[in-house]
Amino acid sequence: MRSELVVDVTPTSISTALTEDGRLMSLQRESRDASYAVGNLYLAKVKKLMPGLNAAFVNVGYGKDAFLHYLDLGSQFNTYAQFIKSVLENGGKKQLAVSRMQLGEDIDKHGSITDVLTQGQELIVQIAKEPISSKGPRLTTEITFTGRFLVLTPFNDKISVSQKIKDRAEKTRLRRLIESIKPKNFGVIIRTSAENKRAAELHSELKVLLKCWEDAVAKARYSQPATLLYEEESRAVGEIRDIFNPDFESIHVNDAEIFEQIRNYVNLIAPDRSDIVKLYSDDEPIFDKFNITRQIKSSFGKTVSFKSGAYIIIESTEALHVIDVNSGNRSKASSDQESNALGVNMLAADEIARQLRLRDMGGIIVIDFIDMAKAEHRQELYNHMREVMANDRARHNILPLRKFGLMQITRQRVRPALDIVTAETCPSCGGKGEIQPSLLFTDTLKDKIDYLVNSLKVNNFIMYVHPFVDAYLKKGLISEYWRWRREFKRKFRILPDQSLTYLEYKVLDKDRNEIDLKEEKDTSSATSKKERRRKQKNADESDD
Numbered sequence: 431m432r433s434e435l436v437v438d439v440t441p442t443s444i445s446t447a448l449t450e451d452g453r454l455m456s457l458q459r460e461s462r463d464a465s466y467a468v469g470n471l472y473l474a475k476v477k478k479l480m481p482g483l484n485a486a487f488v489n490v491g492y493g494k495d496a497f498l499h500y501l502d503l504g505s506q507f508n509t510y511a512q513f514i515k516s517v518l519e520n521g522g523k524k525q526l527a528v529s530r531m532q533l534g535e536d537i538d539k540h541g542s543i544t545d546v547l548t549q550g551q552e553l554i555v556q557i558a559k560e561p562i563s564s565k566g567p568r569l570t571t572e573i574t575f576t577g578r579f580l581v582l583t584p585f586n587d588k589i590s591v592s593q594k595i596k597d598r599a600e601k602t603r604l605r606r607l608i609e610s611i612k613p614k615n616f617g618v619i620i621r622t623s624a625e626n627k628r629a630a631e632l633h634s635e636l637k638v639l640l641k642c643w644e645d646a647v648a649k650a651r652y653s654q655p656a657t658l659l660y661e662e663e664s665r666a667v668g669e670i671r672d673i674f675n676p677d678f679e680s681i682h683v684n685d686a687e688i689f690e691q692i693r694n695y696v697n698l699i700a701p702d703r704s705d706i707v708k709l710y711s712d713d714e715p716i717f718d719k720f721n722i723t724r725q726i727k728s729s730f731g732k733t734v735s736f737k738s739g740a741y742i743i744i745e746s747t748e749a750l751h752v753i754d755v756n757s758g759n760r761s762k763a764s765s766d767q768e769s770n771a772l773g774v775n776m777l778a779a780d781e782i783a784r785q786l787r788l789r790d791m792g793g794i795i796v797i798d799f800i801d802m803a804k805a806e807h808r809q810e811l812y813n814h815m816r817e818v819m820a821n822d823r824a825r826h827n828i829l830p831l832r833k834f835g836l837m838q839i840t841r842q843r844v845r846p847a848l849d850i851v852t853a854e855t856c857p858s859c860g861g862k863g864e865i866q867p868s869l870l871f872t873d874t875l876k877d878k879i880d881y882l883v884n885s886l887k888v889n890n891f892i893m894y895v896h897p898f899v900d901a902y903l904k905k906g907l908i909s910e911y912w913r914w915r916r917e918f919k920r921k922f923r924i925l926p927d928q929s930l931t932y933l934e935y936k937v938l939d940k941d942r943n944e945i946d947l948k949e950e951k952d953t954s955s956a957t958s959k960k961e962r963r964r965k966q967k968n969a970d971e972s973d974d
Contacts, residue, residue, distance in 0.1 A: 433678050436720050439685035446669045447722045454725040456787050458669050459848060466492055466567045468557050471646050475655035476551045484543050488555060491656035494566030500543045502558065504572035505536035506585040507546055517650055518552055528584055529614040552655055563748055575639040578671055578699045579624035579632055582639040586617030594622040611636060667695050684710040713892055715927050723928040729788060736781040740774045750794035753782055757800060771800040772807045776814055783818040792843020799835040871933050872910060878947060883918045890940040894927035
């Protein structure tokens, strides 16, 4: 299977698309200025204790108070609290070293939040779940630092090995190796990717993770509550860390800075594979080049079609997602209703597993499969769904089908589901139903080019338009596009962009920065209003 990673960097966001044999399997879109991402560390203050919920509301600087449950404090919370107190008092001059502390007894699993926390207490917390809908972030004080091969956990002396490593000898080797190099009172989780790795590689990453912890603690000494103490260098690097495998054929990036970060990271974890990271410099949008935009448009609507005319309908609420499976035209494919239902359901299971990953849907998912009378067919579908969900990195649980064809899945939700609206609102009328004649859109584009060339004196710019508009402007031997280039005598190009709506456009200068034409548009609008008022005034005077 050919796997590729495509990273689209814009001034406001970073989108990471994973494709397998050209088919879009995963999409992550993060705002470049977004905070409160999973894994970030903050110095926070307890704002309110809620004994009825056995939890506390904590101020981390977000609009809504973050939620910290008693069960998320960690078994060694008393030792952790003692350490944090030593760090924050007197600027950390009397700070204890974690490796020199004596781990205390575990806190009572059935205890109360009021027994261990006080209002106004300061803590170092980690984001366990991003803000979703009207809820603030969910926190934990069981802090972890995740690397490619290892996960470091302060105040925990245990070593755990991934269950996906099946070789018992290799498990023993890794456990003994980590035992010999890790500091006291630091736990380590050995990830699947650590299998058969050399001691030097694991030791190097362990030192990097320890440095992250030490830097966060050092920053906390002189910081005030609601301060960010630690975040990963790049969202794109964090995404690649979790999904990278040596089988990747290539990683395409359209931004030089992010390209360097990713290449340096890949060079660190797999020096022999650093050449797979490639800088994309073509003018055509990177997602258009790799056919990702088209797949996004077809995969994120309410109705998603798949093989042989069958389709699924996805409805989402805050509490759960509901998926309905329909046979569509495939109902004519077989004279046996039971066989037809099984065939559609098996294909639907493949597409649903992809959709869960693609949209990052979490919480409760209820799937209404086509009814099947035979118990062995329902078991076969259940086994198939477990098989296709095996590669899903999010924790999940699948229940067998009920008699009426319903399957329930719970899937880990740590960030909001990716909701991309594929329906396009008319950019001319704003959804009112009436627009200016579309034939005049070319006149609008020409006016914009005239404004750019003669008023702003911009040279060598690119105007992106919908592919249909691009085809219209360039049709014929002597096209409209050719006439404009000859008339304005400036270097500019018009290129298609599949992400734009029919009567939408954008302009980039030679440095790939977008030129904002809104001010010019507003000025024109104001001018036209003044003109209308002047004509109305003249008409009134003539009537008099």
